[in-house]
Amino acid sequence: MNNSTKRTALVTGANKGIGLETARQLAEAGYTVWIGSRDPDQGRAAAETLSTHGEIRVVVLDVTDENSVHSAAAEIGAAHESLDVLVNNAAVAKVEGEGPPSAVSLETVREDLEVNFFGPLRVTQAFLPLIKESPEGRIVNVSSKMASLSPLDDPESIQRAAQRAFPVFAYPVSKTALNSLTGWLAAELADTPIKVNSVCPGANKTDMNSDPSGQHPSEGAKVAVHAATLHADGPTGSFFDIDGPAPW
Template sequence: MDKNIITLVTGGNRGMGLEIVRELAKAGQTVILGSRHLSNGQEAAEKLADEGIIVDVVALDVNNEESVAKAAKEIADQYGYLTSLINNAGAVFDFRQKPSEIDLKDVRKDFEVNYFGLISVTRSMVPLLKKSSNAKIINVSSMMGSKTEALNPESEVYHAVAVGYQSAKAAANMYTVQLAKEFKKENLPITVNAIDPGIVATEFGGAAPEQVTAMGGKPVAFGVARTVELATDFDNKATATFSNTHGVVAW
């Protein structure tokens, strides 16, 4: 793996994003840690530096188009291209609300970060990805966005209800498919895939990681494994897939 692989990770300051940054930098890639608040990103990068891992940091609020455009310009000025974009930033704002009564404000917030934000960052980074001869977009989705799994009584997400978040991830899945098809049709060497990390012990949704672990949540290293695998395998030209560490996830 070499330093010419330039990877941007959104939401890279904590949780799974930070672990993806750590592992890809350890694998030899040049990693740009995107962080909504620059100071949080710099703090995270300092911790990595203490481990001997050097990464670049860029301020990137996926909900703020100005911030996204500025980040794209900074990357263009410093590197001139991007090899991989990992759309990891995400959040959930609705919890166990009845779909018939759900608060629209929460649904809008779910879509702002998990769907519109993902599209905003992707649109701004595509010109840089097009400058790479073998590029990747990896969208950190969730099995929670799978309608097949939501209808499967055997599924670990069957009883989960966060319909705003789930819908936003389902929408991001469709964006993944359509963007992959666009690039394929145009013979562009950019793969676009979605991954499901599983239920992972982070602070996601304001949770305490220990509590998530007690409820069967997996360690962060497990959660990022599929993303890291895809992000380091440049022979894999599969596009429009949805997968986790166990294999294919139904859309």
């Protein structure tokens, strides 16, 4: 058991994109950061790119695999007495079969939910005992404003969504479920120092978003790092982006 008082963090899906940048920024802030990656080679390659930014470690972690998640929890638990930060970043936005509710493939909905909702739930349950050992545990769920239900109160918003060139349903609903997890878990842990929040990193140029107008993932990572490093008087059970509160 490592009795070091250095703060520790785990970022899932951290071998690329926003996850990689979140890991980098947390390492630069002084955390020992574990890169969670399904592919060990990709995880090691990512760690190598961050080797000059701080203390980086790699753990094989597939958020859809119960055994993988519990093995990762055991490995990190053997190295540290606690986990200070969990960033549930791993996500998927399957294009094939996506569409409006009347036409979306049920398999696409299942796959998005498996990674984007059941994955964070599975990981959080496995690592919560370690997080409870931290004096200031933080759980960050990387979400999206597409998850917001508030626009559904506006008929014009509904019409605009229906007229989009490629309407989607599976991805937004998976993030809506993730936001629900944030609220319920924050309520459950309200009498502890643990803070649980959802964040929207905005539109970033990643494998999931090829829009050339998107920002660099390092910008999107800033809001995740902010939520991961909140002071004791910071919010919990909230949803926000870099500019402030986002609508549920």
